Amino acid sequence: MDQLIERFLRYVSFDTQSNPSVAHCPSTDGQTVLAEQLKKELIELELCDVELDENGYLMARLPSNVEHDVPSIGFIAHMDTAPDASGKEVKPQIVENYKGGDIALGAGDEVLSPIQYPDLNKLHGHNIITTDGTTLLGADNKAGIAEIITAIAYLKANPEIKHGDISIGFTPDEEIGRGANLFNVEKFGAQWAYTIDGGPIGELEYENFNATSADVICHGVNVHPGTAKDKMVNAMNIAAKFQLMMPAEETPECTEGYEGFYHLKSMEPAVAKTELGYIIRDFDREGLEHRKAFMQQKVDELNSQLTKGRVELILEDCYFNMREMVEPHPHVIELAKEAMIACDVKPDIKPIRGGTDGARLSFMGLPCPNIFTGGYNFHGIHEFITVEGMEQAVKVIVKLAENTAVKYQ
Ligand SMILES: [Zn+2]
Structure with missing residues (x-):
């Protein structure tokens, strides 16, 4: 387990922040530098089919050590860190045996406080790895990478633990929504997989939002304000009317848990044309369709009231709830739950109020729920992870491999 922390601290020293404004994959060179390093380590571990492809996807396989047929399973983590905060020169600090209270982050004024993050109150006695307050930590998702490699190394060193083929995949550009784009499911060769990209111990996720983006484009008429009487139509007024027609x-x-929403996330205002950028989210596919129909109905209503000017709606589906792809394979979830329970981890199943690469992969034919890494507060300077959570993740990965072989003997 010492190697687990050593690996993690080494991986976070690589700056692998992804960049949404670059079309190339991977979007940043730093990700390739880490991928090359990981490739070396996988070769040193004597894994099979270690291959880093031209798009920065790194894959490898630990071959089965049993005679009988066992389904091959996979574990996936992403190499990039979020664009929201710097991932350059990450200087982690380790707080051993946390006793409560504020944790000073580095030499500045930043603290990690249980008042702001009550989860800390449950972590007394744990060893906590934090940032120095100037960058994110990168536990999202380098903890996942370190946990997968440590689990694979453990299986390799303990051949008495029986398992089938285990595929591993490290992907680029997850944080900018492209991690699944060029993922070669066929080459990966697993029947199902798990992303190790969740939060606190026990997290197990196989439901996520259905997501659509909705652009509402209001067309007005611009005329010099001095001579505008009965001629000008101010698109910003139309847009304001439209927004007031949406359920407040x-x-x-105003929502949580399984509740969906409409979210006005951007606006480009001008007299002649105003664009409203919404996202629509709903766990239920039919619910999403209702929301889309509701917006169309409001657009039609507004158009019928307007004597001049016009409103357009452009809808685009982004991703869907992986539940419909995972539920037909209940053993995928059962095995994860059983592995956790066998490791004294209480499964905490909850819906993801967002999307994941696993959701996209599930629709590409690779059912792919998400399992915890042990981390908290991803994407910002208050990100932290516990050593204990990371160790539990390694144990769960090993157990999952083992239980799959047992279940199918
Ligand atoms: Zn992540």
Whole structure:
């Protein structure tokens, strides 16, 4: 387990922040530098089919050590870190045996406080790895990479633990929504997989939002304000009217759990043309369709009221709830739950109020729920992870491999 932390600290020293404004994959060179390093380590571990492809996807396989047929399973993590905060020169600090209270982050004024993050109150006695307050930590998702490699190394060193083929995949550009784009499911060769990209111990996720983007384009008529009487149509007024027709309680700030929402996330205002950028989210596919129809109905209503000017709606589906792809294979979830329970981890199943690469992969034919890494507060300077959580993740990965072989003997 010492190697687990050593690996993690080494991986976070690589700056692998992805960049949404670059079309190339991977979007940044730093990701390739880490991928090359990981490739070396996988070769040193004597894994099979270690291959880093031209798009920065690194794959490898630990071959089965049993005679009988066992389904091959996979574990996936992403190499990039979020664009939201710097991932350059990450200087982690380790707080051993946390006793409560504020943790000073580096030499500055930043603290990690249980008042702001009550989860800390449950972590007394744990060893906590934090940032120095100037960058994110990169536990999302280098903890996942370190945990997968450590689990694979453990299986390799303990051949008495029986398992089938285990595929591993490290992907680029997850944080900018492209991690699944060029993922070669066929080459990966697993029947199902798990992303190790979740939060606190026990997290197990196989439901996520259905997602659509909705652009509402309001067309007005611009005329010099001095001679505008009965001629000007101010598109910003049309847009304001439209926004007031949306359900005020069905927004991100008023919803949680399984509730969906409409979210006005951007606006480009001008007299002649105003564009409203919405995202629509719903766990239920039919619910999403209702929301789309509701917006269309409001657009039609507004158009019928307007004597001049016009409103357009452009809808684009982004991703869907992986539940419909995972539920037909209940053993995928059962095995994860059983592995956790066998490791004294209580499964905490909850819906993801967002999307994941696993959701996309599930629709590409690779059912792919998400399992915890042990981390908290991803994407910002308050990100942290516990050593204990990371160790549990390694144990769960090993157990999953083992239980799959047992179940199918
Ligand atoms: Zn992640």
